[in-house]
Amino acid sequence: MKKTALITGATGGLGREFVKKFATAGKDLVLVGRNPQKLANLKAMVENRYAVRVETIVVDFSTETAAEQIFDHVTAKGIQIDYLVNNAGLGGQGVFVERTMAQDVSMMRVNMLVPTKLMKLFIPEFVKRGAGKVLNVSSSAALIPGPLQAEYYATKAYVTSLSNAIAYEVKDTGVTVTTLMPGAIETGFAKAGGLTQTKMFAHGALPADVAQAGYQGMLAGKLNVFAGLSAMQRPFVGLMPILPKKAIMGFVANQQSNSN
Numbered sequence: 001m002k003k004t005a006l007i008t009g010a011t012g013g014l015g016r017e018f019v020k021k022f023a024t025a026g027k028d029l030v031l032v033g034r035n036p037q038k039l040a041n042l043k044a045m046v047e048n049r050y051a052v053r054v055e056t057i058v059v060d061f062s063t064e065t066a067a068e069q070i071f072d073h074v075t076a077k078g079i080q081i082d083y084l085v086n087n088a089g090l091g092g093q094g095v096f097v098e099r100t101m102a103q104d105v106s107m108m109r110v111n112m113l114v115p116t117k118l119m120k121l122f123i124p125e126f127v128k129r130g131a132g133k134v135l136n137v138s139s140s141a142a143l144i145p146g147p148l149q150a151e152y153y154a155t156k157a158y159v160t161s162l163s164n165a166i167a168y169e170v171k172d173t174g175v176t177v178t179t180l181m182p183g184a185i186e187t188g189f190a191k192a193g194g195l196t197q198t199k200m201f202a203h204g205a206l207p208a209d210v211a212q213a214g215y216q217g218m219l220a221g222k223l224n225v226f227a228g229l230s231a232m233q234r235p236f237v238g239l240m241p242i243l244p245k246k247a248i249m250g251f252v253a254n255q256q257s258n259s260n
């Protein structure tokens, strides 16, 4: 039987690359996004180029029941999900005391609540079947506190911690949970988060390369996959927990300030 991948944030820079990876591998797709036109265009592109079936679900993750709507939709259609890719997410520059409650709550819903609920809804079925793979898109931001994007870094720390712990809990069930932790990528992310003028986004990695690393890591059942890190970032990954926090935060704040 053909396998099916459910991909959130499918219309975004990294999401579209995941779509191509799964479609190239002949997997049917459930594409989730909040913009009906973008989703329709993506569906048409995939159906035109690949011999796979595409179902779309339009839902805004800042709404209360987004995850339940997705689960109910695929259940009602009798679609079995084999791969769950929690990719939708957003950043947002600004100091914590100036960002609005609405902005931060919305980010928490998209980055944390919906992926958590989707895992809660789908992983029990995966465990029952003794098969299923989850790929959660976190960020290298998960490793450190991030002044000027404090909320975003904290949401990604949550995603990595939760994903790793669940991966451990299901390790003997045939189910895997892989966390992708990229550095800066050239997608719509910087524009959406007001970060285009920052040093951090002066040179981003290509989304196709990051998606390839995440996809391969998920197939291999890896715990964590780092991708798209700059040569300067790479040596710091292992050192991060022991480096002095204040110095690191000074560096991160500088990278996330507007450069002009």
Ligand SMILES: NC(=O)c1ccc[n+]([C@@H]2O[C@H](COP(=O)([O-])OP(=O)(O)OC[C@H]3O[C@@H](n4cnc5c(N)ncnc54)[C@H](OP(=O)(O)O)[C@@H]3O)[C@@H](O)[C@H]2O)c1
Residues within 6 Å of the ligand: 008, 009, 010, 011, 012, 013, 014, 015, 033, 034, 035, 038, 059, 060, 061, 062, 087, 088, 089, 090, 091, 110, 137, 138, 139, 140, 181, 182, 183, 184, 185, 186, 187, 188, 189, 190, 192, 204
């Ligand atoms: N780009 C980076 O530098 C970078 C680095 C590390 C990790 N990441 C992570 O990579 C993932 C993908 O982001 P990206 O880089 O591909 O950015 P992107 O191009 O901005 O794509 C983000 C995706 O999330 C969707 N999304 C945002 N808010 C949503 C909401 N309220 N409801 C439903 N969907 C929503 C967007 O939908 P629309 O198309 O409708 O906007 C889009 O499909 C995110 O989890 C991000 O945190 C990105």
